[in-house]
Amino acid sequence: MSGNSHSAGFVRVDREKATRRSLIERRKELAKEESQRTGRDADLPLIFGSSWGEHRPHNLRAPASVRPPVHRASSKTVGIALPFLAETGPAMDGAFIGPDLLSRGMFSWDPWIAKDARVIRSESMAIIGVKGSGKSMLAKSMATRLCRLHRRIAVPHDPNGEWTRVAEWVGGKTIRLGPGSRHRINFLDPGPRPSILSDDGWEYDVHQFQSQRLQAAVKILRQTTVLPEQEHTVIDLVLQAVRSRHTHVLIQQVYDELMNPTGEFADEIRRDGVGLQHTLRRIVRGDVAGMFDAPTSVGFDLDTPMVTVDTSMIEKASAEARALMRLATNDWIDRSTGASDQARMVIHEEAAVALLTEIASGSGLEQRAADEKVARHKRKSNVYLIHRIADLDALGDVGSALHSQALGLLADCETRVSYAQHPGELDRSAGVLGWNDTLRELVSKQTQGVGLWQIGQSKIAHIRNVVTPEEEAIFSTGGVQ
Numbered sequence: 001m002s003g004n005s006h007s008a009g010f011v012r013v014d015r016e017k018a019t020r021r022s023l024i025e026r027r028k029e030l031a032k033e034e035s036q037r038t039g040r041d042a043d044l045p046l047i048f049g050s051s052w053g054e055h056r057p058h059n060l061r062a063p064a065s066v067r068p069p070v071h072r073a074s075s076k077t078v079g080i081a082l083p084f085l086a087e088t089g090p091a092m093d094g095a096f097i098g099p100d101l102l103s104r105g106m107f108s109w110d111p112w113i114a115k116d117a118r119v120i121r122s123e124s125m126a127i128i129g130v131k132g133s134g135k136s137m138l139a140k141s142m143a144t145r146l147c148r149l150h151r152r153i154a155v156p157h158d159p160n161g162e163w164t165r166v167a168e169w170v171g172g173k174t175i176r177l178g179p180g181s182r183h184r185i186n187f188l189d190p191g192p193r194p195s196i197l198s199d200d201g202w203e204y205d206v207h208q209f210q211s212q213r214l215q216a217a218v219k220i221l222r223q224t225t226v227l228p229e230q231e232h233t234v235i236d237l238v239l240q241a242v243r244s245r246h247t248h249v250l251i252q253q254v255y256d257e258l259m260n261p262t263g264e265f266a267d268e269i270r271r272d273g274v275g276l277q278h279t280l281r282r283i284v285r286g287d288v289a290g291m292f293d294a295p296t297s298v299g300f301d302l303d304t305p306m307v308t309v310d311t312s313m314i315e316k317a318s319a320e321a322r323a324l325m326r327l328a329t330n331d332w333i334d335r336s337t338g339a340s341d342q343a344r345m346v347i348h349e350e351a352a353v354a355l356l357t358e359i360a361s362g363s364g365l366e367q368r369a370a371d372e373k374v375a376r377h378k379r380k381s382n383v384y385l386i387h388r389i390a391d392l393d394a395l396g397d398v399g400s401a402l403h404s405q406a407l408g409l410l411a412d413c414e415t416r417v418s419y420a421q422h423p424g425e426l427d428r429s430a431g432v433l434g435w436n437d438t439l440r441e442l443v444s445k446q447t448q449g450v451g452l453w454q455i456g457q458s459k460i461a462h463i464r465n466v467v468t469p470e471e472e473a474i475f476s477t478g479g480v481q
């Protein structure tokens with residue numbers, strides 16, 4: 001037996017023996033001093049456990065620690081040598097999410113930091129998983145922790161009212177909309193004027209916006225995607241007449257103008273506007289009355305950490321009322337924040353339903369796809385919570401433009417988090433999200449709160465979202481939602 005390591009081992013053991021011997025000697029001396037002082041025999045126990053533990057099984061001691069030689073390599077090399085076990089990129093800064101079950105490192109996330117580091121090209125995210133898998137829990141813990149890093153959060157549509165406590169907890173604000181609530185959002189409210197727009201530019205923008213809103217409302221109420229040409233013209237003429245008299249346009253005024261046209265195009269409006277009178281009557285007199293036809297009563301405070309819109313009061317209303325509400329709240333947040341370049345995360349609970357509404361309003365998904373492109377410049381991070389890929393498939397026939405737009409939207413989300421999936425849908429998810437067999441296997445075994453993160457082109461993490469007991473009490477939905 002030769003070699004440095006062995007001789008070093010013997011040296012260490014010898015030194016231990018020597019130390020123990022000297023300790024025994026010292027104990028004896030102490031015992032002697034004690035008996036001299038007290039005049040009695042001192043019987044100090046000489047308890048010295050062996051450094052290797054007692055000679056019995058399970059003695060909770062390891063004979064000698066393994067000390068492999070240190071090997072240094074770049075994280076890229078280690079990532080390739082030990083796939084799934086080593087982090088492949090630098091650790092990310094941001095809000096703490098939880099441990100990575102593959103690399104055992106701690107994982108934090110902030111889409112803006114990741115974008116600045118060129119890990120992703122767009123800040124938007126998709127979180128996909130069955131009900132109760134932990135999507136909202138992740139969105140809430142990520143959002144509240146990002147709030148503390150001075151990011152702003154908006155939830156334009158909270159059908160279960162589960163974000164109200166969350167907003168309150170971080171000093172945010174909740175707007176409750178529905179019959180009986182004192183909060184109102186005017187369906188035709190164009191929001192604040194961006195400072196870059198000239199007077200004419202702003203006039204044009206407001207006119208376009210209001211005309212599109214009226215068209216969308218009519219399409220939703222009639223459940224159609226096309227309007228006759230004459231009605232386009234009537235909407236235009238009516239708006240022109242109302243806008244010449246009022247600064248803040250309400251649907252009620254549009255309706256009154258349709259019923260009793262006063263301007264120079266009164267005859268045209270009277271002749272071609274009969275259908276519109278009947279459709280818009282639902283908003284001012286019918287089942288949807290009172291929700292959208294009053295001036296906006298709430299201001300959007302850009303500095304509030306979190307703004308959520310609780311729409312749980314209208315969950316029992318008609319499908320059209322809910323669709324109008326989605327459109328109104330989404331646009332209200334969009335237009336209120338449009339002029340600011342603050343980093344803002346917009347969380348879309350039940351995103352597939354929101355997309356369906358956009359399709360029902362006649363704008364298809366082009367508007368949403370365009371919004372995604374603009375979002376990159378506006379520092380807006382859309383977070384789409386989706387139950388399953390099949391929900392996106394349902395938006396349009398396979399092979400149709402709408403279908404590819406829906407999947408394209410998912411592709412635009414450079415951060416995809418997959419929570420537990422229905423076993424029957426794993427193959428479809430694997431195909432759309434580009435999983436190999438290993439990733440598919442990983443997702444199939446995921447438990448509540450664990451998600452596979454696919455970040456940018458190549459980064460993969462398997463994260464258990466950690467929440468504190470206090471957070472859990474506030475975020476919990478008390479069941480599946």
Ligand SMILES: Nc1ncnc2c1ncn2[C@@H]1O[C@H](COP(=O)(O)OP(=O)(O)O)[C@@H](O)[C@H]1O
Pocket residue numbers: 129130131132133134135136137138448449450464465466467472475476477478479480481
């Ligand atoms: N990371 C987690 N840690 C602890 N409990 C969790 C976690 N994720 C989910 N849960 C529990 O599961 C419930 C449902 O989770 P939630 O996020 O609301 O599901 P969904 O995917 O339907 O949005 C929560 O109320 C909570 O009790």
Ligand SMILES: [Mg+2]
Pocket residue numbers: 135136137481
């Ligand atoms: Mg949820």
